[in-house]
Amino acid sequence: MRNHYPVSAFFHDRWLDLVLLLGFFGLLAWLGTLAVPYVQPYVEAWVEARLTRQFDGERAYRHVAAQVALGPRPTGSEANRQTAAYIAEHLAGLGWQVEYQDFVYRGTSGRNIIARAGQGPVVILAAHYDTRRQADRDPDPAQRGQPVLGANDGASGVAVLLELARVLRPARLPYEVWLVFFDAEDNGGLDGWEFIVGSTYMANTLRIRPAMVIVVDMIGDADQQIYQERTSTRALVDRIWAVAAELGYADFFIPTEKYSIIDDHTPFLRLGIPAADLIDFDYPYWHTTQDTLDKVSPASLERVGRVLQAFLQQGWLPPTPQPGQ
Numbered sequence: 001m002r003n004h005y006p007v008s009a010f011f012h013d014r015w016l017d018l019v020l021l022l023g024f025f026g027l028l029a030w031l032g033t034l035a036v037p038y039v040q041p042y043v044e045a046w047v048e049a050r051l052t053r054q055f056d057g058e059r060a061y062r063h064v065a066a067q068v069a070l071g072p073r074p075t076g077s078e079a080n081r082q083t084a085a086y087i088a089e090h091l092a093g094l095g096w097q098v099e100y101q102d103f104v105y106r107g108t109s110g111r112n113i114i115a116r117a118g119q120g121p122v123v124i125l126a127a128h129y130d131t132r133r134q135a136d137r138d139p140d141p142a143q144r145g146q147p148v149l150g151a152n153d154g155a156s157g158v159a160v161l162l163e164l165a166r167v168l169r170p171a172r173l174p175y176e177v178w179l180v181f182f183d184a185e186d187n188g189g190l191d192g193w194e195f196i197v198g199s200t201y202m203a204n205t206l207r208i209r210p211a212m213v214i215v216v217d218m219i220g221d222a223d224q225q226i227y228q229e230r231t232s233t234r235a236l237v238d239r240i241w242a243v244a245a246e247l248g249y250a251d252f253f254i255p256t257e258k259y260s261i262i263d264d265h266t267p268f269l270r271l272g273i274p275a276a277d278l279i280d281f282d283y284p285y286w287h288t289t290q291d292t293l294d295k296v297s298p299a300s301l302e303r304v305g306r307v308l309q310a311f312l313q314q315g316w317l318p319p320t321p322q323p324g325q
Helices: 007-051 057-068 078-093 151-167 197-204 234-246 266-270 298-313
Strands: 097-105 108-118 122-128 176-182 212-217 226-229 253-259 275-279
Touching: 057 078, 057 151, 057 298, 078 097, 078 108, 078 151, 078 176, 097 197, 108 197, 122 151, 122 197, 151 176, 151 212, 151 298, 176 197, 197 266, 212 234, 212 298, 226 234, 226 275, 234 253, 234 275, 234 298, 266 275
Parallel strands: 122 176, 122 212, 212 275, 226 253
Antiparallel strands: 097 108, 108 176
16 A cells, blocks of 8 residues: 655655755855856956957968969059959958048059948058069069069068958957058159058048057068057057067067158158057068068967957057147
8 A cells, every 4th residue: 555645744844954955045046146246257258268369370371372372463453453352352251341442543543442340439450452563672683673572561461450350359349440451552663653652542531530540561571570660659659569568579579669661651640640650671572572472470470460459459549639739
């Protein structure tokens, strides 16, 4: 015969156990509430670390190789337009809003590329994608009429921006980021051309005032030595080099001024916009036929890219100029 044990009798006999059990779970819940302020930062940091993509020098190097594979890319050439299409398609595929800015200089069509994402003060990161029509600094006089391949002078800066387009999360930055690719930078002194034509055109047609402009040019040299450019905005330079030091790159971002260079930051400086030029001008293959893919290092690209990524993530802005400054 089966014995029946009424449910009511069970609760009557076990009421103290049930009270203790409920009290235990209540205590756990209370302790969990108390722990939230202490645990939450660690949880958020853990999540953020897994959501943040790190700049990859090997990926950037593949962008250099893709540009070099098109051959020399002087303004107005078919290879130049193919490069523009390569840049625009990559950016659009990553969700950036892309537009062309077309212009004509001395009868030659040029094209700047502008990619936008995020909200807030506008920060421009820029590079030029054209290459020089003649290797007029080549040590071999017979080669000085040949075009420059521009693995470092042209393709390296573009590659850094394209990889940044992949790793940046503009929605989590306090800026509207513009990635800008200038045409017609590199033919100054040839047939009456000037340097920095594309950036000058953009600066002169701006409808907004950027908070700052950072140009990356010739930064892929395997023997990387990035000195501070003299005309660049001091506070901006100091902040970038401080970030580089924090990342352990002080041997490559050398905190010493060395050159004054007319580059794509110059038109913005003329307008009073804070601007900096990141350039490794100690490059013996500049404007020669030897500016080739083997001179570029993934590690060099990665250092520059990670500095810029960390700089943007810190949310720094240059000081607002005071009246009379």
